[in-house]
Amino acid sequence: MRSVVHTRRGDPAEVLELREEPGRPRPGAGEVLVRLRARPVHPGDLVAVEGGLPGLPDQRPKPRIPGVEGMGVVESAGADVRTPRPGRRVAVFPAPGAWAEYVVVPAEHAVPVPDEVGDDTAALMLVNPLTLIMLHRAVEQALDGHDGPVVQTAAGSSVGRLVAARAERHGLRLVNLVRSTAGARRMRELFPAQPVIVTSDADWREQVRRATGGEGARAVLDCVGGSLTEDLAGLLADGGTLISYGRLGSGATTLDDLPLVNRGLTIRGVTIWHWTERTPEQRAEDLAFAVDLARTSPELLEVAARYDLADVKAAVEHARRPGKSGTVLLTSPPGTGGVR
Numbered sequence: 585m586r587s588v589v590h591t592r593r594g595d596p597a598e599v600l601e602l603r604e605e606p607g608r609p610r611p612g613a614g615e616v617l618v619r620l621r622a623r624p625v626h627p628g629d630l631v632a633v634e635g636g637l638p639g640l641p642d643q644r645p646k647p648r649i650p651g652v653e654g655m656g657v658v659e660s661a662g663a664d665v666r667t668p669r670p671g672r673r674v675a676v677f678p679a680p681g682a683w684a685e686y687v688v689v690p691a692e693h694a695v696p697v698p699d700e701v702g703d704d705t706a707a708l709m710l711v712n713p714l715t716l717i718m719l720h721r722a723v724e725q726a727l728d729g730h731d732g733p734v735v736q737t738a739a740g741s742s743v744g745r746l747v748a749a750r751a752e753r754h755g756l757r758l759v760n761l762v763r764s765t766a767g768a769r770r771m772r773e774l775f776p777a778q779p780v781i782v783t784s785d786a787d788w789r790e791q792v793r794r795a796t797g798g799e800g801a802r803a804v805l806d807c808v809g810g811s812l813t814e815d816l817a818g819l820l821a822d823g824g825t826l827i828s829y830g831r832l833g834s835g836a837t838t839l840d841d842l843p844l845v846n847r848g849l850t851i852r853g854v855t856i857w858h859w860t861e862r863t864p865e866q867r868a869e870d871l872a873f874a875v876d877l878a879r880t881s882p883e884l885l886e887v888a889a890r891y892d893l894a895d896v897k898a899a900v901e902h903a904r905r906p907g908k909s910g911t912v913l914l915t916s917p918p919g920t921g922g923v924r
């Protein structure tokens with residue numbers, strides 16, 4: 585079986601390597617073995633290779649196979665597993681170690697893919713749509729019945745576009761921040777009714793104040809963080825909420841730099857790793873949403889490029905490239921991955 589591994593933390597372009605070894609894992613009770621065809625390179629996968637964010641589960645390489653999501657075909661199932669059965673096309677999440685040709689997951693982490701959903705779309709069907717649901721819930725709580733305004737950073741990201749599409753559908757007043765004029769152009773083409781502001785403009789803070797009607801944002805959805813955090817807190821209306829769900833940026837803001845007390849601000853974090861704590865009924869509802877989104881809006885689950893597992897370093901370079909649109913996939917040719 586081929587897999588991508590790392591034995592130390594560090595720059596993914598340096599520490600990741602392809603490993604080939606005979607055999608494949610076996611599913612135990614309640615588990616399925618999935619022969620994967622495609623898995624995304626998410627920003628979070630790269631952060632985990634680099635060393636992880638504070639508070640994440642221990643990610644020390646032993647060696648470790650990265651990856652959390654993918655799609656493929658069920659190869660075999662534990663004796664007690666009724667569904668999904670071998671031969672079924674599935675998307676898997678959480679699937680730690682998905683950057684390999686095979687992964688074993690609990691049967692309930694393998695979600696059947698409808699025939700009309702293509703492999704590439706299926707590979708992106710779970711993490712970002714489920715993140716969208718969690719962000720939407722956090723925004724609703726922050727807005728407490730109001731329709732905005734909400735500001736989001738890295739609006740042209742794969743998650744940011746899902747947020748913008750949902751805002752359009754739900755009549756949420758959203759202001760999109762991007763870091764480049766090229767990114768703004770792409771975003772305006774996709775969502776012409778929504779304001780898009782470029783943070784490299786000298787007066788971008790003033791532009792946001794105008795776009796939020798002078799009142800400030802009730803919520804900011806942020807995946808950039810770092811030194812931008814202080815500016816973002818300044819864009820909030822009194823009593824507003826900063827929802828942090830990623831850290832693409834550099835630099836740092838200390839808590840003491842933020843006017844939390846005097847302006848009654850709230851900071852909260854959102855992570856998909858808390859999704860598994862939802863009740864089985866809630867998870868089934870969320871998965872139905874994700875499958876429906878993949879069926880009806882595949883353009884929102886855009887693929888930037890596909891690379892074979894062996895080309896993981898090129899895939900990582902592409903995933904980090906400024907101006908990239910969509911998510912990079914690591915693929916395996918159909919029918920490969922058997923015992924060598």
Ligand SMILES: NC(=O)c1ccc[n+]([C@@H]2O[C@H](COP(=O)([O-])OP(=O)(O)OC[C@H]3O[C@@H](n4cnc5c(N)ncnc54)[C@H](OP(=O)(O)O)[C@@H]3O)[C@@H](O)[C@H]2O)c1
Nearest residue numbers: 627715738740741742743807829830832833855856906907
């Ligand atoms: N909390 C969770 O559970 C969870 C789940 C999923 C994703 N996320 C987070 O959500 C964020 C977006 O993920 P994604 O997969 O949608 O990303 P993506 O498709 O790879 O897009 C990355 C985007 O971020 C922008 N960007 C990169 N570095 C930036 C910086 N320093 N300042 C401003 N913008 C920057 C890029 O802009 P350009 O176009 O200008 O290059 C691009 O639009 C990531 O932080 C990821 O970790 C969190």
